[in-house]
Amino acid sequence: MVCMLNRYLATFLVCLHLIGTSVLADDSGLQSSEPEVPQRLVSTDGSLTEIVYALGYGSHLVGVDTTSTYPREAKALPQIGYKRALSVEGVMSLMPDMVLTTDDSGPAIVIDQLKQAGIQLQNYSAAPELASVKEKILGVSEQLGIPDQGKALWAQVLTQIELAMNRPLPEKPAKVLFVLSFSDRSPMVAGSETVAHLMINLAGGVNAASGFDGFKPISAEALVEMVPDVVLMMEGRNPQVTSDTLFLKPGFNQTPAASDQRLITMDGMMLLGLGPRTGLAIDSLNKALYSGQALVSAKSGLADD
Amino acid sequence: MTSYQKASISTGVSLSKGRAWKSQCWIIVLAIGLVFAFVMSLATGALSIPFADVVSLLLSYLGFDNTPSLTTAQVIESIRLPRAVLGLLVGSALAVSGATIQGVFRNPLADPALIGVSGGAALAAVAVVVFGQSFIAYLPPWLQSYALLFAAFIGSLVVTLLVARIATSSLGMSISTLLLAGIAIGIITMSGVGVITYFADDTQLRTLTFWQMGSLGGSTWGVVMAAASLIVPACLLMMRYSSRLNAMLLGEAEAGHLGVDVQSVRFHLISLSAMAVGVAVAISGMIGFVGLVIPHLVRMTLGPDHRYLLPASALAGALFLLVADMIARTFLAPAEIPIGLVTAIIGGPFFIGLIIYRGQHGAL
Numbered sequence A: 001m002v003c004m005l006n007r008y009l010a011t012f013l014v015c016l017h018l019i020g021t022s023v024l025a026d027d028s029g030l031q032s033s034e035p036e037v038p039q040r041l042v043s044t045d046g047s048l049t050e051i052v053y054a055l056g057y058g059s060h061l062v063g064v065d066t067t068s069t070y071p072r073e074a075k076a077l078p079q080i081g082y083k084r085a086l087s088v089e090g091v092m093s094l095m096p097d098m099v100l101t102t103d104d105s106g107p108a109i110v111i112d113q114l115k116q117a118g119i120q121l122q123n124y125s126a127a128p129e130l131a132s133v134k135e136k137i138l139g140v141s142e143q144l145g146i147p148d149q150g151k152a153l154w155a156q157v158l159t160q161i162e163l164a165m166n167r168p169l170p171e172k173p174a175k176v177l178f179v180l181s182f183s184d185r186s187p188m189v190a191g192s193e194t195v196a197h198l199m200i201n202l203a204g205g206v207n208a209a210s211g212f213d214g215f216k217p218i219s220a221e222a223l224v225e226m227v228p229d230v231v232l233m234m235e236g237r238n239p240q241v242t243s244d245t246l247f248l249k250p251g252f253n254q255t256p257a258a259s260d261q262r263l264i265t266m267d268g269m270m271l272l273g274l275g276p277r278t279g280l281a282i283d284s285l286n287k288a289l290y291s292g293q294a295l296v297s298a299k300s301g302l303a304d305d
Numbered sequence B: 001m002t003s004y005q006k007a008s009i010s011t012g013v014s015l016s017k018g019r020a021w022k023s024q025c026w027i028i029v030l031a032i033g034l035v036f037a038f039v040m041s042l043a044t045g046a047l048s049i050p051f052a053d054v055v056s057l058l059l060s061y062l063g064f065d066n067t068p069s070l071t072t073a074q075v076i077e078s079i080r081l082p083r084a085v086l087g088l089l090v091g092s093a094l095a096v097s098g099a100t101i102q103g104v105f106r107n108p109l110a111d112p113a114l115i116g117v118s119g120g121a122a123l124a125a126v127a128v129v130v131f132g133q134s135f136i137a138y139l140p141p142w143l144q145s146y147a148l149l150f151a152a153f154i155g156s157l158v159v160t161l162l163v164a165r166i167a168t169s170s171l172g173m174s175i176s177t178l179l180l181a182g183i184a185i186g187i188i189t190m191s192g193v194g195v196i197t198y199f200a201d202d203t204q205l206r207t208l209t210f211w212q213m214g215s216l217g218g219s220t221w222g223v224v225m226a227a228a229s230l231i232v233p234a235c236l237l238m239m240r241y242s243s244r245l246n247a248m249l250l251g252e253a254e255a256g257h258l259g260v261d262v263q264s265v266r267f268h269l270i271s272l273s274a275m276a277v278g279v280a281v282a283i284s285g286m287i288g289f290v291g292l293v294i295p296h297l298v299r300m301t302l303g304p305d306h307r308y309l310l311p312a313s314a315l316a317g318a319l320f321l322l323v324a325d326m327i328a329r330t331f332l333a334p335a336e337i338p339i340g341l342v343t344a345i346i347g348g349p350f351f352i353g354l355i356i357y358r359g360q361h362g363a364l
Helices: A002-032 A046-054 A072-076 A088-093 A108-116 A130-143 A147-166 A195-202 A220-225 A268-272 A278-290 B002-010 B017-043 B051-061 B070-104 B117-131 B141-167 B175-199 B202-213 B221-240 B242-248 B252-257 B262-284 B290-302 B306-330 B339-361
Strands: A041-043 A061-064 A098-102 A121-124 A175-181 A188-190 A215-217 A230-235 A263-267
Touching: A041 A046, A046 A061, A046 A072, A046 A098, A046 A130, A046 A268, A088 A108, A088 B070, A098 A130, A108 A121, A108 B070, A121 A130, A130 A147, A147 A195, A147 A278, A175 A195, A195 A268, A195 A278, A230 A268, A263 A268, A263 A278, A268 A278, B017 B051, B017 B070, B017 B290, B017 B306, B051 B070, B070 B221, B070 B242, B070 B262, B070 B290, B070 B306, B117 B141, B117 B175, B117 B202, B117 B262, B141 B175, B141 B221, B141 B262, B202 B339, B221 B262, B221 B306, B242 B252, B242 B262, B242 B306, B252 B262, B290 B306, B290 B339, B306 B339
Parallel strands: A041 A061, A041 A098, A098 A121, A175 A230, A230 A263
Antiparallel strands: A175 A188, A188 A215
């Protein structure tokens, strides 16, 4: 068996050499016709998919990952699976001339293999900061050969954020707790260094969960101690949590949020995706937090409280 | 060596000529099936490559003058071939270790997981993923691909030896204590995995979730060579113990009378299976049911003679994993199903059928 492996390895090394030279040849050929817009795009992140659609190039996408849920058309595209569990051959079978990735895409070995196979990859930051949104929008628009439209899209996002920031804030900002998921066990909440934390701050709120990074399950007692005024969750999860059921749970029932029945739900990709809807998300979160206590969600499903 | 051969001949476990002939035939059939599955797994995938191209590429290895297209060669040699070889290695490692452990414990329901092998490997591998990245970065590149494998091997070995130590008193090793200790330690290692998961950041968490479901994705030649260098010797060494395992089927005392040093054989076999399973778990995550179901199937067909059981399990395990991986790669293409889910979906119902069959027929 080892002997067989050796033979394969030898042939493999020879072929790798051949591939290497051929890729180089391809590159030099490409240089002459540089400003070519990719015709077959694969996106490995929901935010990048949204940006491609927002720039009007949705028809160039030939494959997306499972986080690409917006706009609705994206769901009809071939699925390459979860962004951290990509398959080399799966992506290659779509014959992409460019794959858009973020630092979240993986596994790392698959990304390396795609590079070795001569597929062009464009990688963007996934850090929980506004700079990532800017980098992605400007970067993608540049790849599509329409940098001006990218700048316009980014300006639009900024305007929406400014709109929210210019609204008057109450003296005491709302303490917001982002709950990622909860079953009968401890709820998973967002600490600092998360997109949820960033969005709450930009919308003029304060993250009720502090003192730890990332998502952590917390106990009912810790929940009470955080005294959240508002609970923020993603919508579209099955089964959808309503304020009726949420504020009956131990821990949740003893928070200020429970006495006012304040649960805000939002589209997960819009709120946490750091895509072109980031400005809109901040704006509507800000509105939901401060313009009238009754406003709970853009959806009418929760109007009963 | 002669005394062992004598032992196996005189135990009555050794088989009549007719049965040996049948076993040899089955091994040949399995080997042919494996070659076929291997070629098929090179020819199937999300990317459609004509079967003729695959054949012409394979012929070019054998010295026939063929010039396959470059992309075909590239996809097959850098993606499918290492993956198929890895499936081969992991499948045989899991099946041979399963058969060996079942022989050592004289319990057809024993599984490497039951004595803490997988738990120890998982704990060490998870610890390396979460805490070890900064440490690994200082290692030379060729060692980096070994770091996780080595950690998993050490983890499974330490946990397995600990379980064996707990079960050994002045009277020797007690099988029932060993199984109880294995289950208890298994629970401890799994909660250890839980504790480390708690400290993992968001990205590591998602990596771990998928790792636990098992995958042969992202196989590179570096990983394959690292795995082969540990799995192949471990499996071959386990097969060298088949006559002694046959003697041990009669019972400890009887095997002792036949000149088998039961304690040391057990120790060696447990260590070897820790090595094989530890490496397999480190590379491909948790792939269930191969170690349990494959040796069973083979035993039901060929009987309990380990001289045939172990090699046939190696072939059947590799065959099963190659087929499962083909399903994992193509069923939802271009996305991929974790292979651990595929083996569990096939293996789970089979195992239940086995239990029902056992209930009705009294034995396996």
